[in-house]
Amino acid sequence: MHWAIGIALFIGTVAGMELFAYAAHRWLMHGPGWFLHASHHRPRTGAFEWNDLYAAIFAVPSFVLILGGVQLGWWPGWAWIGAGIAAYGAIYFGFHDVIVHKRLPHRYLPRSAYMKRIMQAHRLHHAVGTKDGTVSFGFLWAPRPEVLKAELRRRGNAGARQPGDPRDAPLTEDSGA
Template structure:
């Protein structure tokens, strides 16, 4: 496999992971996997929450594809796909756990309109503390905050007088 093809596969995997993450978040984590994800919608006590197990679960395919593509003689493209999954996980950790939830203290303040939008979308996602009625399940892409606020009100999860994070 040519390096250019591998890089294209890597980039496509990182972008495709956003679709996978959206679907997993909406229909697994806010569905049958709520028993783990619910911890993420409650105040955290300590460094860890049950939801952190999803990082380990989603790392398994990446590990297997990297191992197979690099050491076990599988199609080399599997290594690029595994690396793309791992890169998405690193991006997710950096943005979600570090920037949005500040699991490690830092002084970074989002200034770009993109970063402000991502942070606001995640805050609006957490405005609902149950598995039903919330908005914004993606991570690298988020609808405008005014659209999300309207969806929250329309769903009945929040009323006009409810406090919606800015």
């Protein structure tokens, strides 16, 4: 396979993963997969949360495609696609876990309009502590904050957190996740 085709597959996969991530976040994580994702909408009490299992789950196709395309004699394009999935996972980890949620200590302060928009959109997503009523499900692209705030107001701020909200309490063994 020509390297240019591989690079195109890689870049196309990274871009396509944002669409996949949006759909998985909106309809899986805030749907039947809420039992794992709920931990992400609560204060973390240690280094890990149940939601982290999604990273392992979504890494499996990447690993299998890379292995198949490189070692098992499958079509070589599968390796480039698997690498694109892995690259999106690394980008997601950097943006979401490190920069937005500060799971690794850093002093980074967003200065670009893009980074400020992504961070504000994610904060607006977390303004709702339930699986329903949330806004902004993308990770690398987000609507303007004004649009998200208007949508929250249109919904009557259903599920929005208030000071002292019991949903802000850390999850425990008996709290459902």
